[in-house]
Amino acid sequence: MNILVCVKRVRASGGTPQLSADGGGVDTRNLAFTVGPHEECAVEEAIRIAGDAGGRVTVLTAGPPEADEQLRYAISMGADHGVLVDTGDTELDPQATAAALADAIRTLEADGATFDLIMFGNESPDAGHYQVGIRVACALSRAMVGGVKGIDIDQADGRARFRREVPAGVEVYEAALPAAVGVKEGLNLPRYPSMRGRLRARKAEVRGIQPEVAPGTLRRIRLRHPEEAGTQTVVLGHGADAAPAVVDLLEELEVV
Amino acid sequence: MNTKTLPERADVVVVGAGIVGNSLVYHLADQGWDNIVLIDKGPLPDPGGSTGHASNFIFPVDHSKEITDLTLDSMHQYAKLGVLTTSGGIEIARTEEREEELRRRMASATSWGIDAELVSAARVAELVPFVNRDIIRLGFWTPSAAVVDPLQAGALMREQASDIGNVTISAQTEVLDIETERGEVTKVRTSAGDIETSTVVVACGVWSPRIARMAGATIPLTPLVHQMIDAGPIPELAATGVEIAYPIIRDMDTLMYERQNGPDLEIGSYAHRPILHDPDDIPSLAAAQLSPTQLPFTAPDFDPQMEDALQLFGSILDREDVGVRHAINGLLSFTPDGGPALGETPEVRGLWSAAAVWIKEGPGVGRMLAEWMTHGAAEIDLHAADIARFYPNQRTPAHIRARANEGFNKIYGIVHPREQWESARGARRSPFYAREQALGAEFFEVGGWERPHWYESNRHLLEEMAEAGHQSVQDRPHEWDQRWWSPIINAEHLAMRERVAMIDLSAFAHFDVAGPGVVDYMQKMIVAQADRPVGRLIYTPVLAPNGGFRSDLTVIRLDDDRYRVITGGSDGARDRAWFSRNLPSDGSATLTDLTSAVCTLGLWGPRARDVLSAVTDDDVSGESFKFATARHITIGTIPVLALRVSYVGDLGWELHAPFEQGLALWDIIAEAGAPYGIVPAGIGVYGTTGRMEKGYRLMGAELTSEYTPVDADLGPRKIKDADFIGKEGYLRAREHERIAVMCTLTVDDHRDSLGTRRFPQGGEPILTPHGERIVDRLGRPSYVTSAGSGPSVGAYLLMAYLPVEHAVEGNRLLVQYMGERYPVTVARAGRTPLFDPDDTRMKA
Secondary structure (H helix, E strand, C coil), X not given: CCEEEEEXXXXXXXXXXXXXXXXXXXXXXXXXXXXXXXXXHHHHHHHHHHHHHCCCEEEEEEECHHHHHHHHHHHHHCCCEEEEEECCCCCCCHHHHHHHHHHHHHHHHHCCCCCCEEEEECCCCCCCCCCHHHHHHHHCCXXXXXXXXXXXXXXXXXXXXXXXXXXXXXXEEEEECCEEEEECCCCCCCCCCEHHHHHHHHHCCEEEECCCCCCCCCCCCCCCCCCCCCCCCCCCCCHHHHHHHHHHHHHHCCCC | CECCCCCCECCEEEEXXXXXXHHHHHHHHHCCCCCEEEECCCCCCCCCCHHHCCCCEECCCCCCHHHHHHHHHHHHHHHHCCCEEECCEEEEECXXXXXXXXXXXXXXXXXXXXXXXXXXXXXHHHHCCCCCHHHCCEEEEECCCEEECXXXXXXXXXXXXXXXXXXXXXXXXXXXXXXXXXXXXXXXXXXXXXXXXXXXXXXXXXXXXHHHHHHCCCCCCEEEEEEEEEEECCHHHHCCCCCCCCCEEEEHHXXXXXEEECCEEEEEECCCCXXXXXXXXXXXXXXXXXXXXXXXCCHHHHHHHHXXXXXXXXXXXXXXXXXXXXXXXXXEEECCCCCCEXXXXXXXXXXXXXXXXXXXXXXXXXXXXXXXHHHCCCCCCCHHHEHHHCCHXXXXXXXXXXXXXXXXXXXCCCCCCCCCCCCCCCCECCCCHHHHHHXXXXXXXXXXXXXXXXXXXXXXXXXXXXXXXXXXXXXXXXXXXXXXXXXXXXXXXXXXXXXXXXXXXXXXXXXXXXXXXXXXXXXXXXXXXXXXXXXEXXXXXXXXXXXXXXXXXXXXXXXXXXXXXXXXXXXXXXXXXXXXXXXXXXXXXXXXXXXXXXXXXXXXXXXXXXXXXXXXXXXXXXXXXXXXXXXXXXXXXXXXXXXXXXXXXXXXXXXXXXXXXXXXXXXXXXXHHHHHCCEEXXXXXXXXXXHHHCCCCXXXXXXXXXXXXXXXXXXXXXXXXXXXXXXXXHHHXXXXXXXXXXXXXXXXXXXXXXXXXXXXXXXXXXXXXXXXXXXXXXXXXXXXCEEEEECCCCEEEEEEEEECCCCCCCCEEEXXXXXXXXXXXXXXXXXXXXXXXXXXXXXX
16 A cells, blocks of 8 residues: 655745745745645555555655755655655746646656555645646546545555545545545644654655656736734723623623 | 833833843832833733743853852742742763763852752662663752743733832834934834933843844844754653653753653754854744744754754653654854843943843843942942953954854853864954964964963973973873963963063053043042052052942053053953943043054063163163153164063063054064073963962952952052042941951862872862861852962962951862862962062062
């Protein structure tokens, strides 16, 4: 049961992104980077499945050379291999990203790798196009289910069941392996990497792939901050005198 | 507590609500200040500075008395606020070298009166059962080590300050500008309105340089990264149910610490590469992901430390379900010498710095600074923390960055008391530098100046002096004792005593003060009578308003309305700030800094007069040119101000010459001295051996603000009528019964238990014959203030203040050094020198 997880290097949450001078991007000085929460769950799930069923977990990213950090993070959690498709510093559109990933997967498969399941985060926390997973699955002619919050593998049958929450209840899909899946946060509680894992990741070898990327057709024109909503602090009172006002407010908020 | 509108006027505006600003505001209110404003650009209670992410533990013992005293005062305050949890702490040694360092720490603990104990690996494992005892050689156990909550302490201090006085606290208020007029603070412009004030305190941690710059002042520090991680959950720690149940471990050899933090183990490091930041590049509150001073963790820098931590705490850390849950690059402040930057900035009157302070010193710094701002002096001597100690060259970004890069890994390092910096050297060179280099000078640095400490060219003297039977020219057998030292120093000393030596003293600071009001001004500044005849040399204490020492220096009456002030290289910047700050506001006296215009060559020894008379036509005979006078003489084409004075106890002069003629002066003296066997001698002679044989006190060692001229036997017998700064305190000290006496002691037996001859280096405790600590009636401990050879008196000398009952010549005591005790004898109590007690040589 070999699993491939595709991840994206994105800025960590917290703070207001500072736009670069031309408004074309985000000023990345002093920023921490991570993989999105959906993808962290994907990595965690892959490690669990491979741990139960036996098999290897490969983590793949298309991005700048610095995305090596995210691959090693996944390895420190327990993934076995990392593959970096170096697409340079310019962010690609979903079409180009998917093409680069699909090409890389074909390359890995040509080299003898097999992936029973290809996992994606449902969408990236920064661009949020909801496209890359579907495009890759499509390019590789695999079944794809998005929005998944539960995965059961039936290895004997070569099938997987995917659960996802909908307003009316839970939908369950079944697909033959190999398949692809887009997962959502809540699928599991991702582990923190152990210290030993961190050291393992430092020494792990990350395979680099130099892609030939055709530029996508989607272009970002500019970023801007929304109008500031503005918050105001109202002092309800001091000490015990504040109690009635607090109660009123809680009632108003329908908390009590 | 008024948290709404800012007043239009304030007596003081404190910028920064970290532990230092909060403490300061409380203590200012306590000292009776009214109309205090505290602002911070961040929100309360955690505005986002270093206070908010510090690891919050305190080990009280430091080799520095000043830092230890500030720490003890802070612990007392934290405890009083109920935010101190005593956990105990152990510094462990993995190496033999560190074992020695822990023994040295033990001496400092005894000197400063802190309960501590050297313990075995087994005992460490008893106290902290999770450590790998196999790699531990020795532990230094401090039962009083503790963790504190500085944010809660700050909140309580703000509250208490508001209870006492009129305090306005304004969070999320940014300083936009600090306006000055004629070098004095007049106004603070903030995002919440302008405040007129004459006093602003910059307690802004890593942002301090930015804020000070608005007023035109420098606070020489750089933000620098300290990495830390939290690993957990660890069931054994979680089971304690408290924040900290086990002693904190400092793994000194790996430059790391590990402390319990609830269910996690926090691991911090000072071992990674120095990572410096620019104060202008710290992210804003809005942009910061965690906080402006908690920057993204750079994992590769920490990886080697993880291995070290796993080695020591593998039993609880090396588990797959113990994860790294939190990891940051935390910013802290670092000055070029690693000390705090406290006091009024020399550039702008009314602008105070309260920066580069650790959590362990914060409350104490607040209290001391409040005393300083109120009374002009603080209970704890702060001369080594005084921001005015930095010369202009030491305030440059190049210097700050170089020294921070070098100093960061010394935080947990083993730093020899004489250790020299490697970076940013050669900033200031005397005109003799080229000659000194050619003579193989070993340069030590002071204030950026390169000063020869000894000369390899004098190595041949070792044999000569050994043949003459001088023991002191033997090498010291222990590497630590002879590090940054050479027996050549003692050979140079003996050559000076027998013949004559030339010593580069160009690091002296010189300022001329002149004007119609200068006599009154000098009377105010110095203890000695300033109204002396022209040409008279005056050696005098300079006191702080409380009567404690600020400095000791030489003053020459050059003319009716002109004096020259000459002071040591280490204190020149501080003294200049003090003399400038006290100039009369009516302009009747002005100060000109001549430091860069004047070089100084010392010429001392029984043949000094022969050498000098060979190069000048001026009369330098004893009848004409008397001791303690100065006059202009001519040497070749060089106009020289010659001072008949000595810090080494021999006949001779300081020759002050125009800087650009210094090289010529050196060559003339060297040539004329050759027939008399002249040797170049270094500061090892000037500052230690020659000085200590004469019992001369050194500023910062024997002379601190905690001692008065009475204790040091340096005050004049007759007190002048004129007022001077510190007079009241000084008179009070004279009226009291004598409490302590500065003494010179000799080491009677240098052999340790293995028979190796050891030499204390300074800072060690003096003990009674029964091994008890000695403390005077004011609580001041007896410790070695200076240590060094006395080659001409045939003894190794220690200086120390002793309570009167112990300050009896012939009294036998002990000194504790590297875990062993050595017998010592009080050789001199008071000012009378061991060598040439009647000063006949000097006055010949």
